[in-house]
Amino acid sequence: MEIELNxxxxxxxVSLVLGNLFExxxxxxxxxxxxxxxxxxMENKDFLISDKIITFTDAGGKLMALKPxxxxxxxxxxxxxxxxxxLYYIENVYRPARxxxxxxxxxxxxxxxxxxxxxxxxxxxxxLALSALAAVDKxxxxxxxxxxxxxxxxxxxxxxxxxxxxxYGYVTGKNLHGLRAAAARLGISxxxxxxxxxxxxxxxxxSEGIEKARKAVMNDGMRVALEELATLDKALRSAAYYDNxxxxxxxxxxxxxxxxxxxxxxxxxxxxxxxxxxxxxxxxKKFAKDAGAIGFAVYVDEIVSYYSRKAEFDQDVFLEYAExxxxxxxxAAADAIRAxxxxxxxxxxxxxxxxxxxxxxxxxxxxxxxxxx
Amino acid sequence: MLNVALPKGRLADKTLKLLAEVGYNIDEIxxxxxxxxxxxxxxxxxxxxxxxxDVTVYVENGVADIGVVGKDxxxxxxxxxxxxxxxxxxxxxVAVAAKNGYREDFERPxxxxxxxxxxxxxxxxxxxxxxxxxxxxxxxxxxxxLGMSDVIVDIVETGTTLKExxxxxxxxxxxxxxxxxxxxxxxxxxxxxxxxxVSKLREVVK
Numbered sequence: 384m385e386i387e388l389n390x391x392x393x394x395x396x397v398s399l400v401l402g403n404l405f406e407x408x409x410x411x412x413x414x415x416x417x418x419x420x421x422x423x424x425m426e427n428k429d430f431l432i433s434d435k436i437i438t439f440t441d442a443g444g445k446l447m448a449l450k451p452x453x454x455x456x457x458x459x460x461x462x463x464x465x466x467x468x469x470l471y472y473i474e475n476v477y478r479p480a481r482x483x484x485x486x487x488x489x490x491x492x493x494x495x496x497x498x499x500x501x502x503x504x505x506x507x508x509x510x511l512a513l514s515a516l517a518a519v520d521k522x523x524x525x526x527x528x529x530x531x532x533x534x535x536x537x538x539x540x541x542x543x544x545x546x547x548x549x550x551y552g553y554v555t556g557k558n559l560h561g562l563r564a565a566a567a568r569l570g571i572s573x574x575x576x577x578x579x580x581x582x583x584x585x586x587x588x589x590s591e592g593i594e595k596a597r598k599a600v601m602n603d604g605m606r607v608a609l610e611e612l613a614t615l616d617k618a619l620r621s622a623a624y625y626d627n628x629x630x631x632x633x634x635x636x637x638x639x640x641x642x643x644x645x646x647x648x649x650x651x652x653x654x655x656x657x658x659x660x661x662x663x664x665x666x667x668k669k670f671a672k673d674a675g676a677i678g679f680a681v682y683v684d685e686i687v688s689y690y691s692r693k694a695e696f697d698q699d700v701f702l703e704y705a706e707x708x709x710x711x712x713x714x715a716a717a718d719a720i721r722a723x724x725x726x727x728x729x730x731x732x733x734x735x736x737x738x739x740x741x742x743x744x745x746x747x748x749x750x751x752x753x754x755x756x
Numbered sequence: 757m758l759n760v761a762l763p764k765g766r767l768a769d770k771t772l773k774l775l776a777e778v779g780y781n782i783d784e785i786x787x788x789x790x791x792x793x794x795x796x797x798x799x800x801x802x803x804x805x806x807x808x809x810d811v812t813v814y815v816e817n818g819v820a821d822i823g824v825v826g827k828d829x830x831x832x833x834x835x836x837x838x839x840x841x842x843x844x845x846x847x848x849x850v851a852v853a854a855k856n857g858y859r860e861d862f863e864r865p866x867x868x869x870x871x872x873x874x875x876x877x878x879x880x881x882x883x884x885x886x887x888x889x890x891x892x893x894x895x896x897x898x899x900x901x902l903g904m905s906d907v908i909v910d911i912v913e914t915g916t917t918l919k920e921x922x923x924x925x926x927x928x929x930x931x932x933x934x935x936x937x938x939x940x941x942x943x944x945x946x947x948x949x950x951x952x953x954v955s956k957l958r959e960v961v962k
Binding site: 522524526556557558559560561586629631633649651653654655656 | 816817818819837838839840841842938939940941942943944945947951
C-alpha cells in the first residue's frame with residue numbers, strides 16, 4: 384500500500400519517516416515499560432527538562448514514576464560491550480508542558496549510540512539529526528556547539544562557581560554588555576574578555592564559525608574541542624543540508640552530563656528547539672558505565688502545536704447515499720472511487736463542518752456530483 | 757519582516773525616537789490612535805504595543821522576534837531569550853526602601869512588600885535573610901505606611917514618591933535600564949536583520 388504523507392498528521396508523518404530513516408542506518412527500536420523507579424530520576428534530576436514527575440506507589444510499596452525521559456532508562460540498561468550499540472525510540476513521556484505547570488503526555492522520538500564513540504559516530508548522529516529536522520521542515524537550522532570549548536574557556540579563568548555561572552549566563556544570552564561589565568568587576572584580563580566576546584558572537588556556517596573561534600583559543604582544552612568540531616565540519620561538508628548548519632556557542636546543555644559536541648535544531652514555525660542532543664559521556668560515567676554516548680531527541684509535542692495538518696480537505700469525496708440504497712452497491716461505488724487513489728467518507732449526509740473536495744450522491748444505481756470545491 | 761514588541765508608555769516613545777534616529781519610519785505609530793499594530797514595510801519592520809510585563813511573553817513565543825523590556829522584568833521572570841543590547845534609557849534602580857527611622861529587627865523574619873517577588877527572594881537569599889513576601893501589584897509604598905510590611909522592594913527612579921511618603925532607600929539591589937531582547941528561535945532565521953538593527957542602535961546608544 385502506498386502511504387500518502389500529505390494527508391497524515393504532521394506528528395505521524397515525522398515518526399514514520401524517522402523510524403524508517405533510523406532503521407536504514409542500523410538503529411534498532413528500543414521498547415520500554417511505561418514506569419521506572421522514581422529514584423532513577425531523583426538522582427539525575429538536573430538531566431531532565433523539568434524535575435516535576437508523576438509518581439505513584441506500586442503494589443510492592445515502591446515509589447514509581449511515569450517516565451519523563453527515555454535516555455536515562457537506556458543508559459541505565461546499557462551493557463559494557465565492544466562496538467557501538469545503536470538504538471532509537473518512539474515513546475510517550477510525561478512532564479509539564481513548557482511554561483506551564485500542567486502535566487502532558489507527549490511523544491518523543493530519539494536515538495542513542497552507546498559504546499566506542501569515534502569521529503564517524505559523531506558524524507553519523509549529526510547527519511541523522513539533519514535528516515530528522517528536514518523531515519519536519521526543510522527550512523531548518525541546526526546549531527552546533529561544543530561543551531568542552533565553552534567550559535575550558537570559562538573554567539580556565541580561575542573564578543569561583545558563582546562567577547562561572549554568571550559568565551555562562553552572558554554567553555547563553557548573547558549578552559555582550561553584561562559580559563563587559565562583569566569582566567571589569569571580576570578582573571578578567573583583556574585577552575580573556577576578547578575570547579569570551581568571540582565565543583558569544585561567533586556566527587555563520589560551521590566552517591566560518593570555526594575559523595572565527597580559532598582566535599578565542601586560549602588553552603589545550605579549547606584546542607582539542609575545536610579540532611573535534613573541525614573534524615565534524617570536514618566530514619559534514621559533503622552531506623545534504625550542510626548549509627543549514629551553524630556554529631553557535633549560546634547553547635550549552637548541562638555541563639555535568641554533556642561533554643563534547645552538542646546540537647540544537649530549530650524550524651521557523653516553532654519558537655523553541657524541536658531537536659536537541661549531543662555527546663553525554665559524563666552521564667554514562669555517573670552510571671559507572673565505561674563507554675561513550677551520543678544521541679538526540681525530537682520534541683514531537685512542539686511540532687504538534689505549530690504544524691497543522693497540511694491537507695486542505697478532510698476527504699477527497701463524500702459519498703452520500705439515498706435512503707434504502709443497497710449496502711453492497713454503496714460499498715462498491717465507494718470502492719470504485721478509492722481505486723482511483725482517493726479517500727472517501729460514506730454516509731447518509733455530510734457533516735456540517737466537514738471539508739470535502741467533492742460531494743457525490745449515490746441513488747442506488749448511479750453517482751451524480753452534488754458539489755465540487 | 758522583523759516583528760518588534762514595544763512596552764506601552766514612556767519606554768515605547770523613547771525606543772521609537774531611537775529607531776527614528778537610525779532611520780526607521782515611525783510616522784504611523786506616533787499618530788494619536790488606538791491601533792496596536794503598525795507596519796513600516798519599506799523598513800521591513802512591524803511594531804506592536806503590549807503591556808510592559810508581557811513583552812517577554814510575546815518574544816519567548818516567537819510572535820515578536822525582538823522586544824524592548826526593562827531589566828527588572830528580565831530579572832524577575834528570567835525568560836529564555838537573548839539579551840542583545842543595553843539601550844541605556846529608562847534608567848532606574850531596584851531598591852529596598854523603608855519608612856524614615858526604620859530599624860531592622862534581625863530576630864524575626866522580614867516582611868517584604870513587592871511587585872518583584874523573584875528579585876526580592878534572590879536578594880535576601882544572597883544575604884541569608886529569612887523573609888516573608890507580600891505580593892502587591894501597585895502602590896507598594898502603602899504597605900509599610902499601614903504596617904502591612906517592614907520594607908518594600910521596588911523600582912526607584914527619582915525618589916520623589918518615597919520622599920513624599922516619608923520613606924527613603926535602605927539598600928540598593930541593582931541598576932535597571934531598558935534592554936533589547938530577541939527570541940532564540942527567531943534569531944536563528946533572522947540573524948542578519950536583527951544584527952543590522954542591533955549594530956545601528958549600538959552606534960546611537962553609546
